[in-house]
Amino acid sequence: xxxxxxxxxxxxxxxxxxxxxxxxxxxxxxxxxxxxxxxxxxxxxxxxxxxxxxxxxxxxxxxxxxxxxxxxxxxxxxxxxxxxxxxxxxxxxxxxxxxxxxxxxxxxxxxxxxxxxxxxxxxxxxxxxxxxxxxxxxxxxxxxxxxxxxxxxxxxxxxxxxxxxxxxxxxxxxxxxxxxxxxxxxxxxxxxxxxxxxxxxxxxxxxxxxxxxxxxxxxxxxxxxxxxxxxxxxxxxxxxxxxxxxxxxxxxxxxxxxxxxxxxxxxxxxxxxxxxxxxxxxxxxxxxxxxxxxxxxxx
Amino acid sequence: xxxxxxxxxxxxxxxxxxxxxxxxxxxxxxxxxxxxxxxxxxxxxxxxxxxxxxxxxxxxxxxxxxxxxxxxxxxxxxxxxxxxxxxxxxxxxxxxxxxxxxxxxxxxxxxxxxxxxxxxxxxxxxxxxxxxxxxxxxxxxxxxxxxxxxxxxxxxxxxxxxxxxxxxxxxxxxxxxxxxxxx
Numbered sequence: 001x002x003x004x005x006x007x008x009x010x011x012x013x014x015x016x017x018x019x020x021x022x023x024x025x026x027x028x029x030x031x032x033x034x035x036x037x038x039x040x041x042x043x044x045x046x047x048x049x050x051x052x053x054x055x056x057x058x059x060x061x062x063x064x065x066x067x068x069x070x071x072x073x074x075x076x077x078x079x080x081x082x083x084x085x086x087x088x089x090x091x092x093x094x095x096x097x098x099x100x101x102x103x104x105x106x107x108x109x110x111x112x113x114x115x116x117x118x119x120x121x122x123x124x125x126x127x128x129x130x131x132x133x134x135x136x137x138x139x140x141x142x143x144x145x146x147x148x149x150x151x152x153x154x155x156x157x158x159x160x161x162x163x164x165x166x167x168x169x170x171x172x173x174x175x176x177x178x179x180x181x182x183x184x185x186x187x188x189x190x191x192x193x194x195x196x197x198x199x200x201x202x203x204x205x206x207x208x209x210x211x212x213x214x215x216x217x218x219x220x221x222x223x224x225x226x227x228x229x230x231x232x233x234x235x236x237x238x239x240x241x242x243x244x245x246x247x248x249x250x251x252x253x254x255x256x257x258x259x260x261x262x263x264x265x266x267x268x269x270x271x272x273x274x275x276x277x278x279x280x281x282x283x284x285x286x287x288x289x290x291x292x293x294x295x296x297x298x299x
Numbered sequence: 300x301x302x303x304x305x306x307x308x309x310x311x312x313x314x315x316x317x318x319x320x321x322x323x324x325x326x327x328x329x330x331x332x333x334x335x336x337x338x339x340x341x342x343x344x345x346x347x348x349x350x351x352x353x354x355x356x357x358x359x360x361x362x363x364x365x366x367x368x369x370x371x372x373x374x375x376x377x378x379x380x381x382x383x384x385x386x387x388x389x390x391x392x393x394x395x396x397x398x399x400x401x402x403x404x405x406x407x408x409x410x411x412x413x414x415x416x417x418x419x420x421x422x423x424x425x426x427x428x429x430x431x432x433x434x435x436x437x438x439x440x441x442x443x444x445x446x447x448x449x450x451x452x453x454x455x456x457x458x459x460x461x462x463x464x465x466x467x468x469x470x471x472x473x474x475x476x477x478x479x480x481x482x
Contacts, residue, residue: 034431064329065462156416159415160396161399215411
């Protein structure tokens with residue numbers, strides 16, 4: 001669920017496809033530069049590479065006035081009970097606590113519970129509502145993590161300086177976010193190093209390969225959220241999916257040979273190659289582990 | 300100029316007020332706040348853009364803090380500019396302070412400025428905006444689309460075409476980039 005930066009883009013729902021650097025849904029198409037189209041493009045690439053179903057999306061045009069977002073909130077709230085999605089990813093929308101709470105209440109009343117992922121504006125609304133713990137995964141960057149760690153900030157714009165300061169270590173900010181119940185069950189923190197954490201602390205750190213230019217490129221966090229959302233929807237354990245997604249995103253970035261002027265679609269093109277390599281590595285690793293358990297491969 | 304003008308056109312060289320003698324103006328959306336801020340600052344009023352207290356927060360909010368003693372004059376100025384607030388509220392509890400830290404990163408050929416949660420990167424040789432990242436409000440992709448590829452001096456201002464707190468944060472980064480590159 002997310003927005004398209006075109007005022008006149010209508011509210012559409014349907015399966016999303018990716019072709020010629022554009023996503024297509026319900027007869028409409030839009031370019032991929034950042035935001036929800038980048039998330040969906042990454043999810044499409046992941047789905048196609050794995051031979052899994054393509055993502056289904058709820059989209060609307062909104063250039064920041066919030067009118068499109070409010071129509072989208074209302075539509076999702078009305079229709080979500082008729083679906084059986086394994087995972088729901090909430091993304092770029094105008095943060096609105098009232099609508100957030102209504103949708104979460106509708107989801108909680110469902111006979112099954114989909115996995116809930118939130119990023120961008122929807123994550124801001126989730127935190128502000130005080131119901132972050134209802135989510136399975138948040139994907140903040142470092143600045144957004146500081147916002148989650150600041151119990152009094154309703155938006156990253158108001159994060160207090162002593163928390164935002166760069167000397168604050170990620171583990172401290174994660175601990176503070178959990179202390180004040182402003183964290184999801186899992187947190188995948190995007191940055192120079194990516195960190196996966198839960199309430200007990202950091203579970204994994206992913207820092208290879210390292211491409212400094214990625215910090216400047218709009219949409220690289222959106223692609224990470226798209227990859228992990230797709231993997232989780234296909235049944236992969238959230239913790240494992242988060243680590244694989246972070247590795248895939250970094251390698252896709254690396255293969256694009258990025259500089260600060262690189263555009264995100266140039267990175268998305270490399271997701272299938274990176275995904276294939278990482279999953280093969282995982283299989284090899286599992287094979288080795290299996291041989292150790294059975295005694296094979298050892299003298 | 301009326302004698303009152305000598306008092307009302309004060310330089311904005313410090314906090315608007317100290318203690319409890321403050322009020323704030325509530326607008327329909329952030330773009331209205333940005334427009335009102337421009338009107339009032341252009342006229343020399345001593346105001347600050349701040350975050351609202353928790354009891355009236357609804358999501359992506361900004362308010363304008365002002366000295367209540369100037370309420371009538373300020374409301375008149377806003378009415379004449381066609382940017383009247385929805386509500387005028389006295390306040391005694393602290394308002395939220397927007398982030399005012401900037402982080403600058405030099406990539407060699409490119410310079411990146413981060414203001415709050417928004418990052419802007421320019422090519423130092425051509426002063427072309429090459430990337431905008433960060434943020435989570437719906438006008439971020441819209442602003443990026445409008446600004447990336449444009450010269451820093453010719454790009455549309457996020458303060459004029461943006462609507463949210465992320466747009467406002469990008470305006471701060473845009474201004475800081477201008478201070479560093481357009482001198």
